[in-house]
Amino acid sequence: MEEIGFLGMGIMGKAMAMNLLRHGFKVSVWNRTLSKGFCDELKEHGASVGESPAAVIKKCKYTIGMLSDPAAALSVVFDKDGILEEICSGKGYIDMSTVDAETSSKISEAVKKKGGSFLEAPVSGSKKPAEDGQLVILSAGDKGLYDAILPAFDVLGKKSFFLGEVGNGAKMKLVVNMIMGSMMNAFSEGLVLADKSGLSPNTLLDVLDLGAIANPMFKMKGPSMIQNSYSPAFPLKHQQKDMRLALALGDENAVSMPVAAAANEAFKKARSTGLGDLDFSAVYEIFKGTEPSSA
Amino acid sequence: MEEIGFLGMGIMGKAMAMNLLRHGFKVSVWNRTLSKGFCDELKEHGASVGESPAAVIKKCKYTIGMLSDPAAALSVVFDKDGILEEICSGKGYIDMSTVDAETSSKISEAVKKKGGSFLEAPVSGSKKPAEDGQLVILSAGDKGLYDAILPAFDVLGKKSFFLGEVGNGAKMKLVVNMIMGSMMNAFSEGLVLADKSGLSPNTLLDVLDLGAIANPMFKMKGPSMIQNSYSPAFPLKHQQKDMRLALALGDENAVSMPVAAAANEAFKKARSTGLGDLDFSAVYEIFKGTEPSSA
Amino acid sequence: MEEIGFLGMGIMGKAMAMNLLRHGFKVSVWNRTLSKGFCDELKEHGASVGESPAAVIKKCKYTIGMLSDPAAALSVVFDKDGILEEICSGKGYIDMSTVDAETSSKISEAVKKKGGSFLEAPVSGSKKPAEDGQLVILSAGDKGLYDAILPAFDVLGKKSFFLGEVGNGAKMKLVVNMIMGSMMNAFSEGLVLADKSGLSPNTLLDVLDLGAIANPMFKMKGPSMIQNSYSPAFPLKHQQKDMRLALALGDENAVSMPVAAAANEAFKKARSTGLGDLDFSAVYEIFKGTEPSSA
Amino acid sequence: MEEIGFLGMGIMGKAMAMNLLRHGFKVSVWNRTLSKGFCDELKEHGASVGESPAAVIKKCKYTIGMLSDPAAALSVVFDKDGILEEICSGKGYIDMSTVDAETSSKISEAVKKKGGSFLEAPVSGSKKPAEDGQLVILSAGDKGLYDAILPAFDVLGKKSFFLGEVGNGAKMKLVVNMIMGSMMNAFSEGLVLADKSGLSPNTLLDVLDLGAIANPMFKMKGPSMIQNSYSPAFPLKHQQKDMRLALALGDENAVSMPVAAAANEAFKKARSTGLGDLDFSAVYEIFKGTEPSSA
Structure with a gap:
């Protein structure tokens, strides 16, 4: 599979990105703040580090976001150097953050307006299941994108669901x-x-x-x-x-x-x-x- | 083990009595109303059918009750031809019905006054666990009676607890x-x-x-x-x-x-x-x- | 109207008895404990003081009870020197205490067994309405007794209801x-x-x-x-x-x-x-x- | 007093407008949908009928709104031909709808930005009190506007309160x-x-x-x-x-x-x-x- 983008290196995001790396995926990561040590650790495991959400989107066909809350989830999309600057037809964004349906819809509309495809995919399970690849993934939105990202979901979770239209995951x-x-x-x-x-x-x-x-x-x-x-x-x-x-x-x-x-x-x-x-x-x-x- | 009495052939009682029969216990059953077919079925499995609670108590050293509610639980004890007429020193009554603590205490006192021993032992689990001998038994009252009836409990349930004074099981x-x-x-x-x-x-x-x-x-x-x-x-x-x-x-x-x-x-x-x-x-x-x- | 008995000289009972006296009723009162001063005050207002519930019942055709709780309400009926000792055909007992339906029924049955008539008549309203004769009286039981005691109710309350069988007042x-x-x-x-x-x-x-x-x-x-x-x-x-x-x-x-x-x-x-x-x-x-x- | 605008001719709004008319106020009304018969009835009572919220605001110094819910309350303000198109310094809008504080604040800010003054004034009481001029009016916002509209409030309600900042009425x-x-x-x-x-x-x-x-x-x-x-x-x-x-x-x-x-x-x-x-x-x-x- 092609390189996957990963935005958000919090407790959950880091554990999930590491899992992808361990299973042979190429991953390009970004976080709002990245300490030198953290970057080195990720690089050791084979990750490349992007300069901004936009840069990661530009580089990767599919990008996953795992942000801490609705404000952060909106920020990586709409702010300067955000996802919207580079998302386009042929590219997909998968938001695995836990956000309300309204936030999800806002992001979905903006991404689709730029020609990109969108999947919301909040997870059930916290730190330990994230590390063990035992999350339950509740995705909804673009079915084609779901099918494309499934190999990654299979590594991140023990089971993933596709639930229909955006909002249903939330x-x-x-x-x-x-x-x-x-x-x-x-x-x-x-x-x-x-x-x-x-x-x-x-x-x-x-x-x-x-x-x-x-x-x-x-x-x-x-x-x-x-x-x-x-x-x-x-x-x-x-x-x-x-x-x-x-x-x-x-x-x-x-x-x-x-x-x-x-x-x-x-x-x-x-x-x-x-x-x-x-x-x-x-x-x-x-x-x-x-x-x-x-x- | 000696023949065990069993009062109350509702959904639960019947499944439990059947289990005892299947595991080689001799069982003498009684129910307020017993259709011909039902009696035949029980007899086929080896049960004997008693004429009244008193008759069952008279015949058996240990008798289990599994009645539908407090009124029924009290009735088999206090009514004419009830348990009190035959319970005496050396005999034990184990009430596995789900009743309130007050009902349980009333029965306990009456039985003990006659010299009998008493154990309340309501169960957790319904029809299926009753059939499979997978009930959880919550007993309280006479510890000696608990020890004596344990072989039967081991057949009826997957685990039994002794919780102290009468009322605690309920x-x-x-x-x-x-x-x-x-x-x-x-x-x-x-x-x-x-x-x-x-x-x-x-x-x-x-x-x-x-x-x-x-x-x-x-x-x-x-x-x-x-x-x-x-x-x-x-x-x-x-x-x-x-x-x-x-x-x-x-x-x-x-x-x-x-x-x-x-x-x-x-x-x-x-x-x-x-x-x-x-x-x-x-x-x-x-x-x-x-x-x-x-x- | 003939002399009315009144059992229970608590806050409520005293206010009610005083009201009857002020409106020209002859009243014979009893309380479990009666201080000298209290007796004098009642006597000044024209009350006679009975020695026991039985004595009051004996003296009066109709006796009202206003006790503090179910235990006290039962006590004046069933204890030694209680109502049951003198109640008989032609006499009526009106219990205005607030008790549960079960207590009321117990008293009703005992009084009727002796040939007396019974009315439960709990009130709505506390000290002030009692003093002002502004209680709401919720009576049930013997309709004849209700009709007979109505002149007293008219003094005690602003409105009285007859609600049918004993228990309905409660x-x-x-x-x-x-x-x-x-x-x-x-x-x-x-x-x-x-x-x-x-x-x-x-x-x-x-x-x-x-x-x-x-x-x-x-x-x-x-x-x-x-x-x-x-x-x-x-x-x-x-x-x-x-x-x-x-x-x-x-x-x-x-x-x-x-x-x-x-x-x-x-x-x-x-x-x-x-x-x-x-x-x-x-x-x-x-x-x-x-x-x-x-x- | 000058002509008063009135937006929203539901059960409440109509009764209130009628009251104003009966007490000699000139009233210019508007409703989203106005049947012929309804218009005629209002005109018979002396009301003039405006074409839009904007038209009513333009004509009247003070305009009252009585809409069914927050969406309707927002719509008459922000939609095409809405209040904002004509509200300006010297004009006041009094929203008597029952809405949440957020909706009220949104309207308040928009009106004030255009130079207008704003009072929220939800009422306590439904159809009958509205017809009888017996509402209780809970106003908050611009104290000057409150003082100015008081003569109308005196007709609509039996009592009005001024509760401080916008949101408190709601x-x-x-x-x-x-x-x-x-x-x-x-x-x-x-x-x-x-x-x-x-x-x-x-x-x-x-x-x-x-x-x-x-x-x-x-x-x-x-x-x-x-x-x-x-x-x-x-x-x-x-x-x-x-x-x-x-x-x-x-x-x-x-x-x-x-x-x-x-x-x-x-x-x-x-x-x-x-x-x-x-x-x-x-x-x-x-x-x-x-x-x-x-x-």
């Missing part, structure tokens, strides 16, 4: 995160109920792990929650933002979601007590009362 | 079922949101199954839910009853559980529209509107 | 208190939202008072809530108990009430932080976060 | 409507609970009207709700929109509002079953089950 991610947020609340309520009712929360974890609702999240988060440890793998304020966006999507489509709404209010309660920057499992804290029990 | 079960009920609602909301937002619910199932919240319940129930098929493995009205009891337990201990409360109201809504006898996954139905979408 | 009260509890939550959320959004809560009170949802409760409670003053006119834990009982009534009848359920969880949250003995308007406290605002 | 309105929406849900739940519990909903109305939570909305809406009559004074979809916007305001300020969130989901449920265009009291419908009762 929407699918919201639906999944909404379910996850409600589950985290259900789990937290259960842990507190066990504890206040004289049951061991640790035994609850054991029981849960044997039953029909056993899942990696309970297994991974439960023990640290019981120890009130909330090192932020996925910050609570981001989880709450996703709940809000999912509820807004439901509102557009007249879908009543009372459980997600209750979970969202619990996350907001957590934000209101200063837990927004901790892991989303910190919502557990708000279910603990300050009194042992009262009648 | 409580643990309620906590697990409460989390499960909230999750089923979160899942249902997500499926409807996907559908109404132009995403394929089937693809959502695939995506969920690859991520951090993948769990057997989503995997097993999802495909049939999408086909609006709700053959009752665990009837919705029983799930709602468990939510109610878990919320009551929270009330006693001043634990606020807004997500479980919202889920409970959704199950009640489902009951109010006649879905109470279907599988608890039928709560999915109430999230579907009757209009395609409106602004 | 149920009506629960429905009203449930709506009230949800409204108090809606009001509290609005006050906090105004405050955090840079609006004056006091202006919100003014605006509310001019609109379609203006009501005495907002007008009376609002100013003290803004000053974080929660002197208990109606203790939060009693309001929460009524929410719980109303939700249980809904559960029996398969009525889904998500807003009441959310309000109930908020009251439980308030209990869990030690606010149970304050006025029910103290639920306001739990909506205030501890952080000024966060994104 | 916010106050949202807070009030949020409380109202939650109350309507609490009321609906209570009516259904009464009915299913064997109590008369009509008696509940009587009891409520005598107590601490008596309010004009219960009194006005109750009887028609019981008769399943939902002639749209305030369409449900607009009430739900206001709930959504109030919740979004809470989200910005980290205010958790579980009761409002539950009420919002109930309104969404109502939208999903096709009730969006009926009166907001039609949310009552969704609490009725389709089954008489089930256990």
Whole structure:
């Protein structure tokens, strides 16, 4: 395959680019800030380093972006020396950042107006799955571009989906995160109920792990929650933002979601007590009362 | 092992008794109503059929009960020809029904007053795990009786816990079922949101199954839910009853559980529209509107 | 009218008995504990003081009870020297205490078994309306007894209802208190939202008072809530108990009430932080976060 | 006073314009679509009919807008032949639509950039108060414009507030409507609970009207709700929109509002079953089950 461009060398982007390099892809990378050491490391692994998003696009037929947020995702496209300056017919841009559907649509329209093709492809999974090539890729947009980039997706993820029109990748991610947020609340309520009712929360974890609702999240988060440890793998304020966006999507489509709404209010309660920057499992804290029990 | 009594031949009870028979236990069963065909089927498998709870208790050293609700659980103990008439020192009664702690305590006291020993042992898992001997057994009460009945538990379940004083088994079960009920609602909301937002619910199932919240319940129930098929493995009205009891337990201990409360109201809504006898996954139905979408 | 018995000289009972005396009724009172001064005050107003509930019943054709809770309401009936010892055909007992339907039924059955007639008649309104004869009386049970006691009700309340069979008075009260509890939550959320959004809560009170949802409760409670003053006119834990009982009534009848359920969880949250003995308007406290605002 | 412009002849706008006409104001009206009959009716009452928002602004020193939603409110300002084409120093635009703060700010900035003055002035009250000149007006923005338009406000409303900077009128309105929406849900739940519990909903109305939570909305809406009559004074979809916007305001300020969130989901449920265009009291419908009762 031809050289692939890669914009954004954060925790996720770097892990993904390294994976491509290890699997024999030629990769041309760019990051807003690149330390000497970082550049050397990438070069050692065979990457070339581009001077700007535009330069990478010019050099490569296909370029992947993995930026930290909507603002950064828009910046590499629309700013000076950005993607739009060089994107053209025959070239494709694949944005794997997690952004809202509106941001995605904006980028898609701009790229297509220049004749380029566009694919949004947010991922499910964080640092570890990125390093292990075990991401789940939720792509939508140009089907031809999807087919062309599939060999790279096969290296980056354990599974990729093509979901239709631009926006559907973002929407699918919201639906999944909404379910996850409600589950985290259900789990937290259960842990507190066990504890206040004289049951061991640790035994609850054991029981849960044997039953029909056993899942990696309970297994991974439960023990640290019981120890009130909330090192932020996925910050609570981001989880709450996703709940809000999912509820807004439901509102557009007249879908009543009372459980997600209750979970969202619990996350907001957590934000209101200063837990927004901790892991989303910190919502557990708000279910603990300050009194042992009262009648 | 000696012959074991088994009271209650509902979906669960029958599957469990059959399992004991298949593993070589002698079993004496009783049910409030036993059709001719049903009796014949049980007898074919080697069961003997008792005339009343009292008759079964009289015949067997250890008797298991698996009744549908607290009223039925109390009835087999306290009514005419009930357990109390024959329970005595040297005999044990193991109630595996899902009942509230109060019911369990009432039974425990009455049995112990007659000199018998008592173990509550509600299970996690429904029809399929019951058939496959893959239940999780949450027992509490008389430790000696627990040790004595363990060979039977090893056949009925993949794991059994001894949780201390009577009431703790019931409580643990309620906590697990409460989390499960909230999750089923979160899942249902997500499926409807996907559908109404132009995403394929089937693809959502695939995506969920690859991520951090993948769990057997989503995997097993999802495909049939999408086909609006709700053959009752665990009837919705029983799930709602468990939510109610878990919320009551929270009330006693001043634990606020807004997500479980919202889920409970959704199950009640489902009951109010006649879905109470279907599988608890039928709560999915109430999230579907009757209009395609409106602004 | 003949002399009326009156059991229970708490805040409410005393105000009501005084009202009867002021309007020319002969009243024979009893209280569990009666200080010398209190007796003298009652006697000055023309009351006679009975030695026991039984003594009062013996003396009077109609006796009203106004006890503090279900336990006290049961005690004056079933304990030694209680109502049951003297109630008989031709005598009526009117229980105006706020009790659950089950307690009411128990008393009703016992009184009727002795040949007496029974009316439950819980009231809406607290100290001030009791003093002013402005209670709302929700009676149910024996229609003949209702007609007979009406002259007294006309003095005690501004309006009385006859609602049919015993239990309906208690149920009506629960429905009203449930709506009230949800409204108090809606009001509290609005006050906090105004405050955090840079609006004056006091202006919100003014605006509310001019609109379609203006009501005495907002007008009376609002100013003290803004000053974080929660002197208990109606203790939060009693309001929460009524929410719980109303939700249980809904559960029996398969009525889904998500807003009441959310309000109930908020009251439980308030209990869990030690606010149970304050006025029910103290639920306001739990909506205030501890952080000024966060994104 | 000089001729006043009036943009938007919906239920509210028409009633308000008619009021101004009846009180001797000259009014120049405009609506996106005006049937012949409607035009004739307005002209009969003395109104002149403008061809576009721009034409009305050009003719009048002060112009009031009363549009159905943010999109319509923006459209009359920014679209071709919109307000911006003619607004200038010495002219004022008063937007009485219920919109979010962002929309209000956008309009304010655009109007002020052209030299015009701006006042947002959403109202509390629907069709009947609009007809009777009994609205409550929540204005914010240019204090001079407020003083100038006060004579018209005195005709349209029973009371007007000046709340400071642009956005505060919208916010106050949202807070009030949020409380109202939650109350309507609490009321609906209570009516259904009464009915299913064997109590008369009509008696509940009587009891409520005598107590601490008596309010004009219960009194006005109750009887028609019981008769399943939902002639749209305030369409449900607009009430739900206001709930959504109030919740979004809470989200910005980290205010958790579980009761409002539950009420919002109930309104969404109502939208999903096709009730969006009926009166907001039609949310009552969704609490009725389709089954008489089930256990």
